[in-house]
Amino acid sequence: MGFERIFSYNLGREAGVTAEQVRKDFSQFGIRGKKKGEYCIEELLDNLNDIFGKNEQEDVILVGMGNIGKALARYECGFVKKRKYIIAAFDIDPSKYKKNADVQVLPMEMMPRFIRDNGITVAIIAVPGISAQDVCNQLIDCGIRGIMNFAPIILKAPPEIVIDNINLCNSLEGVIHCAKRGKDDFGCE
Amino acid sequence: MGFERIFSYNLGREAGVTAEQVRKDFSQFGIRGKKKGEYCIEELLDNLNDIFGKNEQEDVILVGMGNIGKALARYECGFVKKRKYIIAAFDIDPSKYKKNADVQVLPMEMMPRFIRDNGITVAIIAVPGISAQDVCNQLIDCGIRGIMNFAPIILKAPPEIVIDNINLCNSLEGVIHCAKRGKDDFGCE
Numbered sequence: 296m297g298f299e300r301i302f303s304y305n306l307g308r309e310a311g312v313t314a315e316q317v318r319k320d321f322s323q324f325g326i327r328g329k330k331k332g333e334y335c336i337e338e339l340l341d342n343l344n345d346i347f348g349k350n351e352q353e354d355v356i357l358v359g360m361g362n363i364g365k366a367l368a369r370y371e372c373g374f375v376k377k378r379k380y381i382i383a384a385f386d387i388d389p390s391k392y393k394k395n396a397d398v399q400v401l402p403m404e405m406m407p408r409f410i411r412d413n414g415i416t417v418a419i420i421a422v423p424g425i426s427a428q429d430v431c432n433q434l435i436d437c438g439i440r441g442i443m444n445f446a447p448i449i450l451k452a453p454p455e456i457v458i459d460n461i462n463l464c465n466s467l468e469g470v471i472h473c474a475k476r477g478k479d480d481f482g483c484e
Numbered sequence: 485m486g487f488e489r490i491f492s493y494n495l496g497r498e499a500g501v502t503a504e505q506v507r508k509d510f511s512q513f514g515i516r517g518k519k520k521g522e523y524c525i526e527e528l529l530d531n532l533n534d535i536f537g538k539n540e541q542e543d544v545i546l547v548g549m550g551n552i553g554k555a556l557a558r559y560e561c562g563f564v565k566k567r568k569y570i571i572a573a574f575d576i577d578p579s580k581y582k583k584n585a586d587v588q589v590l591p592m593e594m595m596p597r598f599i600r601d602n603g604i605t606v607a608i609i610a611v612p613g614i615s616a617q618d619v620c621n622q623l624i625d626c627g628i629r630g631i632m633n634f635a636p637i638i639l640k641a642p643p644e645i646v647i648d649n650i651n652l653c654n655s656l657e658g659v660i661h662c663a664k665r666g667k668d669d670f671g672c673e
Contacts, residue, residue, distance in 0.1 A: 353660050366555035370652065379656055417660050441663025443656055457662040459655050463559065466648050467568055467632055471542050471606050473646040474630025 301339070303332030356415050357384040358430050359422035360391045360400055363445050363463075367419060368397040381419070383409060410437040417441040424448045431458075490528070492521030545604050546573040547619050548611035549580045549589055552634050552652075556608060557586040570608070572598055599626040606630040613637045620647075 303321075304314035318332050326342045328334045344350050357364055368381055384400045386392075391400045401409065409415070418439045422430050427446030434442060441457040444450055447465075450458050492510075493503035507521050515531045517523045533539050546553055557570055573589045575581075580589045590598065598604070607628045611619050616635030623631060630646040633639055636654075639647050 347657065348661050348664065349657060355656070355660070362555040362558040366551040367652070369551040379653070379660065417656075417663050419656070441659040443659050455666070457659055459659045461650065461652075461655060463556070463650075464568070466650060467544070467606075467608070468536065468538065470630040470632050470646055470648045471544070471568065472537050474606050475537065477644070 299336060300329075300333050301336050303328065303334070306334075353379050353417065354382040354413060354415060355379060355417045355419060356406070356410065357381045357398070357419045357421060358386075358403075358406070358434070359420065359446075360384050360386040360388070361421060361423070364419075364421035365397075367421060367445075382413065382415075385409075406433065407437045410434070410439065415439065417443075419443045419445070420450075421445045488525060489518075489522050490525050492517065492523070495523075542568050542606065543571040543602060543604060544568060544606045544608060545595070545599065546570045546587070546608045546610060547575075547592075547595070547623070548609065548634075549573050549575040549577070550610060550612070553608075553610035554586075556610060556634075571602065571604075574598075595622065596626045599623070599628065604628065606632070608632045608634070609639075610634045 302314070303317040307314040307317045310317070314332055318328065321328065321334075324342070324346055326334070326339065357367060360368070364384060364386075368384055381398050384398050385403050385406045386400055387403050389402070392402065393400060410418075416439060418434050418441075420427055420430055420434075420442055424446045427444065427448050428450060431442060431444070431450045431452060435452060435456055440455070442450065442452070442459070444458055444460045445463070447462050449460060452458055491503070492506040496503040496506045499506070503521055507517065510517065510523075513531070513535055515523070515528065546556060549557070553573060553575075557573055570587050573587050574592050574595045575589055576592050578591070581591065582589060599607075605628060607623050607630075609616055609619055609623075609631055613635045616633065616637050617639060620631060620633070620639045620641060624641060624645055629644070631639065631641070631648070633647055633649045634652070636651050638649060641647055
């Protein structure tokens, strides 16, 4: 849109917080504005991307090459653009090994060594619910610290492990519920 | 595990709220316990499933039969078990029409009529980011009230429309960020 500068009150309005809060948060991360909370947009974006590690390359692994796993392995336009690479997938089904051109698919037995040799710290779980907790335990034993979980169960893990549960059924049910009852209903934003 | 009854303090502890809050919330929905906040588990589950519409059948449509769309169309184990059916998918690419056995794939031009004829109120968007807002506008014009959005953009919609943005890149970046910096860092739970 051609804008070069933005004010803390613009950002606060969009984020639903006060301009003061925006300036305070930014200054905690060493982002200083010009007079009156004015920021250069390009500089600000660079700073924010650095803080959130958006520019850093990161290799992750994927466990489970079912429908969701395959879609994620092919989700290049999204992950690769952001320098997040699924460098290997693991599955118990031998028919899946190497057949998929999008990513190398390896046997589960090779996972522990692969994680250690490549210093992987983040994994995506896309196995059925029944085996997800077992996979989660194995991953943590191998040194994984962060998990994006597509299995429809809530994984149990030590408190220091970061888990993002993406439960597609619950999300869809939530949208249906709120669309039918209206946003003012319990649990709907 | 064989339990038949549960107490409000058990539920409160798991949910991170007080037993009083559990009883208050339940009573607002007409769920009454026995003495001292004791609930019959089976009855309670039935009541909760009713309140959240978990037992109701619901037909939804899917827009976009790319990698994510295809995976969702095949995600039977999840959606069908919960009586949520993707009854049709829409795409601009004629090569996708009817080829996919998991769900009927129809041209975009047929979408408005299909939505109206079938009384659909909820849709899943799995098109590229560049066309997602346009699809969203069309859906709302046709009467859609709830959208589960997999396109990596934040959709603009009137306040009464329910939108659940499932941004896979942001989720993965969030897990990576928090796994690296530790859970105590800004924005990590």
